[in-house]
Amino acid sequence: MTVASMSGSSGNLQTGERKITYFSNAYVLGLTVIAGIGGLLFGYDTGVISGALLYIREEFEEVDKSSFLQETIVSMAIVGAMIGAAAGGWINDIYGRKRATLAADVIFALGSVVMxxxxxxxxxxxxxxxxxxxxxxxxxxAPVYIAEAAPSEIRGGLVGTNVLMITGGQFLSYLVNLAFTEVPGTWRWMLGVSGVPAVVQFCLMLFMPESPRWLYMKKDKAQAIVVLSKIYDPLRLEEEIDQLAFALEEERLRKNAVSYWDIFRVKEIRLAFIAGAGLQAFQQFCGINTVMYYSPTIVQMAGFGSNRLALILSLIVAAMNAIGSIAGIYLIDHFGRRKLALTSLFGVIVSLLILAAAFCLQASDVTNGVYGWVAVLGLALYISFFAPGMGPVPWTVNSEIYPQSYRGICGGMSATVNWVSNLIVAQSFLTIAELLGTGVTFLIIAGIAMLAFVFVSLYLPETKGLSFEEVERIWKERAWGSQYGSEPLLAGGNP
Known part of the structure; x- marks a missing residue:
């Protein structure tokens, strides 16, 4: 089979006469859910600290008196995540996706005990x-492991499942927070319970295979084919193996070993990285984890003083986040990555303007009643628009736009950009809100969301339904023109 025939067919492939759908292969779906427990850990940690912080402040007077110390407790996990993401790309490429997941579970469980x-x-x-x-x-x-085992037709939805696990973890954390509000040692239980899913994933992951693409490219072709045979019927299996063989041959054509410098030196990889890292940065600077880390605090800023009421209203916001992620699983493979991101950002901008207006008007309203509810409505609208689009799109795009040998290090660097951006937002939100006012702070975030809309409009290509090889070809053509589309990737041109 020629490369041209693969390119022409992969966007609309079927297994025999049976169309591949999200639920058509229980093996792939099970693999996705188990790998997605990593997303659950991500989401739980993001959400749990927002409620726990209310009770940590009550137990430790120095925390209650210092916004900086509160921000540090929240953001220190993000500092760790930055380091973990940067190292995680290298660990993924050298040791594989499975071992990286097992290592993450051990570290997370240890951290939950210490907390x-x-x-x-x-x-x-x-x-x-x-x-x-x-x-x-x-x-x-998790996104790379899922993407490399997923058929291209449903890759977005399956990677989106990891985002659903993130938002599901956030929702679970609010339930746990609410459940432990009357229990002695409140915040200790909230934080300690987070080790349970890490232990569960570790045990289940021992029985999961390594990523078939990583096996084929790095270690064991025969074992890779065994795994692929559980995902595809014979006709599609042959085509997938042909594509892997072609990708492996291209890797052998590279003159230099894989290096971080190539990400900036080689034009097509640089273009892909700018798109991926830009999406990750804008995801955070559009304020999602400001909302998730500090939603109970924001609710209290809106005039609702009770800890329990703040947690209940935040639980509703988290539930809407999870429901929106379910919608995103369907929309991302039907509506497309680019259109979904643009629609999401438009709604985010409107929601942030409502939040900004509510807090600005509340400052001059002695009753603090109506505008507090408008602020809660703005939070709910924000989540409703963000969750289906800018929630899954950055992670999906970053799992599919890089060449095989750079997927780990580019994904790691891009995730590091996400966590650095997350850190900046988490460490500065309360301080900026104190200096400028909450309304002005949300107005600034709305301006950033407008910039994100322009970035996606001008820079992000549509990758819905494309094979990894076809996506690589998009960046080569953008870098060197359409005449390079039929040449081996990275074989021609100079940066």
Whole structure:
């Protein structure tokens, strides 16, 4: 089979006469859910600290008196995630996706024990750092592992399942927060329970295969084919193996070993990385984890003083986030990545403007009643628009736009950009809100969302339904023109 015939057929392939759908292969779906527990850890840690922080402030007076210390407790997990994501790309490429996942589970479980037993805020910060390391590795590994086992027709939906697990973890964390509000050692239980899914994933992952693409390209072609045979029927299996053989041959044509410098030196990889890293940065600067880390605090800023009421309203926001992620699983492979991101960003901009207006008007309203509810409505609208689009799109795009040999390190660097952006937002939100006011802070975030809309409009190509090889060809053509589309990737031209 020629490369041209693969390119022409892969966007609309079927297995025999049976169209491939999200639920058509229980093996792939099970693999996706187990790998997605890494996303659950990610989401739980993001959500749980928002409620736990209310009770940490009550137990430790120095935390209650210092916005900086509160921000540090929240953001230290993000510092760990930055380190974990940066190292995770390298671990993925050298040791494989499965071992990377197992390592992340061990680190996360250890961190949860340290947090639960912390005698002071500073040991708690160390536990947050450990948990962040595990989350960082998992944030790189899970999308790539799922994408490399997924048929191209449903790759977006399956990678989107990982995002559903993230939002599901956030929702679960709010349920746990609410359940432990009246229990002695409230915040310790909230943080300690996070180790349970890590242990569960570790045990289940022992029985899961390595990524078939990683096996084929790095280690064991025969074992890779065994795994692929559980995913595809014979006709499609032959075509997938042909594509892997072609990709492996291209890897052999590369003159230099894979290096971080190539990401900036080689034009087509650089273009892909700008798209992937840009999406990850805008995902965070559009404020999603400001909402998820501080939603109870924001609700209290809106005039609802009770801890329990703040958690209940935040639980509703988290539920809408999870429901939106379910919609995203369907939309991302039917509507497309680019259109979905643009629609999502438009709604995010409108929602942030409503939030900004509510807080600005509330400042001059002594009753603090109506505008508080408008702020909660703005939060709900924000989540409704963000969750189906800018939630899954950055992770899906980053799992599919890089060449095989660069997928780990580019994915790791891009995830690091996400966590760095996350850190900046988490570490600065309360301080900026105190200096400028909450309304002005949300107005700034709305301006950033407008820039994100322009970025996606001008820079992001549509990758719906394309094979990895076809996606690579898009960047080569953008870098060197359509005349390079039929040449081996990275074989021609100079940066």
């Amino acid at each position: 639960a037993a912390a005698p002071d805020p500073y040991i708690l910060i160390i536990g947050r750092l450990l948990v962040g390391l595990g989350v960082g590795v998992a944030s790189v590994t």
